[in-house]
Amino acid sequence: MGQPVITEEFDGNSIVLSEWRVDGNGVLAEGTYLTGSVLGKDASGDLELTTDADKAEAILLDDVTVPTGETANGPILMGGVVAEEDLVLGAGLTLDMLREPLRDKNIYLKNRG
Numbered sequence: 001m002g003q004p005v006i007t008e009e010f011d012g013n014s015i016v017l018s019e020w021r022v023d024g025n026g027v028l029a030e031g032t033y034l035t036g037s038v039l040g041k042d043a044s045g046d047l048e049l050t051t052d053a054d055k056a057e058a059i060l061l062d063d064v065t066v067p068t069g070e071t072a073n074g075p076i077l078m079g080g081v082v083a084e085e086d087l088v089l090g091a092g093l094t095l096d097m098l099r100e101p102l103r104d105k106n107i108y109l110k111n112r113g
Helices: 095-104
Strands: 022-028 031-033 038-041 047-049 056-060 064-066 072-083 107-110
Touching: 022 047, 022 056, 031 047, 056 095, 064 072, 095 107
Parallel strands: 072 107
Antiparallel strands: 022 072, 031 064, 038 047, 038 056, 056 072
8 A cells, every 4th residue: 555645735825924823804994905914903993004013913814905984804814924025014114113013912924935
């Protein structure tokens, strides 16, 4: 008898670099969001692309467009390792500014490769 063949599939475009991860659903404020957007809560408690590193809470896992005046659920990462080169940052933010606040949320930045 031959040995069983073990195969693994890898998504080359995935921003998540770890097998360990915590995914969830987040309520997004109106706007257009790209995969990898660094999200934080607005005054209403809805997630949006954050411009404040201390408010960074999650990473968006898919492109989402929310119509004006509405909110919508979106897939988010709340823990794991992400490819830093795939992140979409809010105005004025840098990766260095986000490392510690995201690490405090159990989200770790790593170079792909």
